[in-house]
Amino acid sequence: MQEPILIQQSDSTTLSDQTSLTGAASSSYESSYSSNSNMSEQVKNYNKLRRQGSRSSVLVEAGKKRINGTTESGMSSWVQHKKHFFILSSAGKPVWTRYGDESRISSLMGVIQAIISFFQDSGDTIKSINAGNHKFVFVHKEPLYYVAVSKTGESDVQLRDQLLYLHNQIISVLTSAQLTRIFEQRVNFDLRRLLGGTEVFLDSLATLFNKDHSFMLSALQVLRLNKSVREQVGSIISNGRVKDLLYAMIVANGRLVTLLRPRRHSLHPSDLHLLFNMLTGSTTFHTAESWTPLCLPKFNSKGFLHAYICYIAKDVSIVMISTDKDRFFELSEWKSSITETMKKKEVLDHITEASDQLYTTETVGAPGLLHFLYKSKIHVQFTCPGFTGPYIEDMNQKRLYKLYQHVYDRMHCRARPLKLYYHDSEQEIILGWITSSFELYVVFKHGTSKPNIISSANQLLRWIKKNEDSLFILDSPVF
């Protein structure tokens, strides 16, 4: 049996109790995300570097140099990362950096703070800087500044949205009310103490932006699942609901299986994205039941909710959100009965199977079709096939990802929106097509003629229509 990890968060949940903001909260977070709460600064730094090393966009060599502490060369390789994110307080104190160590970038943060306030002094706001392939984007969300430095080709709007996600992640740990109050009391406050341990989620969010289209599409990715199986899962989790429950959901590898919600409250995609990021961002949840306070910014940015998270199979997790901090044991019990029923009715196997074997474009059978993204505007959900053909290769996958981002951005440009965007390069052809009910981004082999593209795209639309009830969650259970 798994040993439940209980995170003692009783103090910080009481919003009126301000003394809790310092010690208790940070130490308890640490205990949940690392095995050793008394680890030294050095060890923590090392762990962070290891964490960053695994998804570093510059050579591993560079990372090694940094550990050895060679400032000069270390700094220059640090600069070469493709996308930096910085969070700093309006006093110029570093809060978080995607790469490297916050304490070593304080002079850079000082410069950023000075530039931002120069514009503020003249009643203006700096938004972005373009320098060659680099783009610098600034977002000010009192009392914090968020800055992206990127050479990924992403647009101002996309980087700004990503910075807002980072902001929401901070809110989800602290709530906006706490955040404001802390800096009202002490402008010079070092927020790192309070975030203690939750930086992993900022780190993983930063990585996820370039792996998961949910953020860009502001829609939920749904696991393709036989309609009857999904209905079964829905009815299982609708049974025996615990008191004070807000939401309950089953998630398979970042794809939603089903969601139980109150009739009057739907869940904002952005809140769900933060939740999904928590699931994938830390391995803690894989090994034990967890009970953690959490703020869903779009639901209510001022208060905490409580999340019960548990993996019931490899990559399949159950998430329950309650308004009461004392519901852990009830939820844990409920989870056990749900899991049992799901196993008995064999639906859990179906889910794992569907999650392991994503559908491919071959299933559609449209000639020349390589990949696609389809967003149903009505359901705020999207679907896409697994990668096949050229996109099994990592390099091609990354190019495709960027291409999708580019097309999306061009078509959603607020000043000049487009209905159709056709782009041909030597590698592939992409067609973006937006109507009142759907958005389709479809990729074809280079050399496919325009009439063939149009007919294949139509064939794809017919296939999606036919398979709508397995590709999307058309009606989720409510109470």
Place this chain on the structure above:
Amino acid sequence: MSSSSSTVASTTITMPQLGRTPPTLSYFCVYNPSLAQSEENTKDQILYYTAKKVVPADVKMKQVGLAQALVNFSSAFSPSHPAQNVHSQKNRLVFYQPEPGFWLHMCIELGVLRKQVKDNKGKEKLVTEYLDSQLNDRAIESVLKLGYEQFKLLNGMMTSILDILDRRVLMHRIEEFFSEWIWQWDFDRLDQMIFSGVFNGVPTIRYKDDTKRLKILDQSLQEEYGVAHVMILDEKRDLVYRSNTLSMVDVRALRRYVCQMQENHQGATEQDKPTSSSSASSVKKDKFSGFKSFTRTLSNTHILDYFSSSSNTKDKKTDDSSGTEEEGIDEEQQQEQEQNQQSDASSSEEQLAESVHGEFHEIVRLYLSSRSELAMEEQELLEEYLLVLYKHKSNLIWSFLIPSFADGADEFISSPTALTELENHLTNHNLDTIATSLKEDKDTKQDKGLSLGKHFRCFYYDNATLNMRSTLLEQRKDSFTISNDMFLQLLDLKNDFETLPNTTEVYTRSTGNYWIAGQRVYNKHGRKQERRRSQTNGDATSDHQEPPTEDEEDEIVTERKRSPDDYTEMYLVAAKKDTSLADVEETIRKMSVSLVDLCM
């Protein structure tokens, strides 16, 4: 591109005027941080500063200081390409470093839209929208590049002026050039910025036999008068001929300058004409400082002497030039004005009537990167030339470039008969015949045209030869006008080609249902194939064209080596509602066929 404008509550607004205010230049400056030796004389780094409002010295320093801070900050991450532009809620800052250490920097106040909106309680409130997305970065950067291009043409490199002369001279020259130049730009006029800045090309007509004859004439001028390079433009300012020794980059700068001179010349006799013009090649009227620098060395009276004598020069061949001939000139003159959208047709008629062959302009000192035979290996980057500008009665505009250090250069300037002799030389070499033949050839080409019907407009740009053709700005009653949004969308396409590797085709359809499509073709294998096609077409339609000889063909192929900069771009705008993707594709195909006829 950047996100669209933001909305702000009315509290900050001091002028509650409803409607749209265009973007305006807030300030422009030229600075070089290395000129300030110590903390005390930081203001020494500012070589020139001009602003919409009078600004105290400390504010200027603050602005320049911020500019440097932004450049330094961005170069920490992007050392090779520091800040090019900064978007803020209300302004756009633009940076351009044409020579190491020298910065042209300007700040543009964004256009503003003020409107009355009802909030969710039904209460009226004033909303101010800053129109960030209306100001295209590529377009405004091109303004600074263009300014520097013309400054360099007239003054040489900033570094050289600073080294050879001194800071005060440099400051003076910068002020002389930029004080009027920078204020003439209307940042709302995308058409001007696109066709003179973003696509800084040279419309070129390719002639065959005529070019051969001109080459012989060019050769003889070089031998007898020490003319290093020749450039010839026709009445529409299309390039007719250039010496092989004159680089296209120089042709581009020179052509713009010559156009400007021509316009000023006409403007001098047409008072109070509207200054704005939508012609592709023309920028608003301005005065160039080059005149002044020249008159310092050359007596004005002498030049006037020449012009009066020129009108008295007799030549038997053109003595019989009757009234009809002159009418012809006037017609052309009018056409030209129509093209430039200058309604007043009563132009320099009188002056033209006086001169029999043509007229010379004042001689100007210029700096080009093209080398003359006199140039030495380790010489400066630019060579100094004297520009002799001659407008023939056929409206061909000749630019003769004489190296200013040539032995005969000073004599040429001071000789009262030199220009007459030059003109006689041209006449003796059958200039009139060549001119007539050129005109006929051009008319044949023009007949074929680039018109694709009233629903389509197009634009063609060749990045290797700098050739360009456009029907985007044509004013036609039966057709649509290109809106600013269309231009912006076209620039978005240009950006796709520049930023996404290997992009060959982009088709877009806006929510307003117009199409803008673009195609970029990399010339990987020279132009042999296309020339073959034009050859067959040419034979079928025109008697004047002869198939190119083997030599010519080879020359062209070797001239155009495979390179990432060797590409052509075609853009098509379609404003018809029911146009399909296939229609657009078909029209682009037609367009490329007629371009082969026109430009090859």
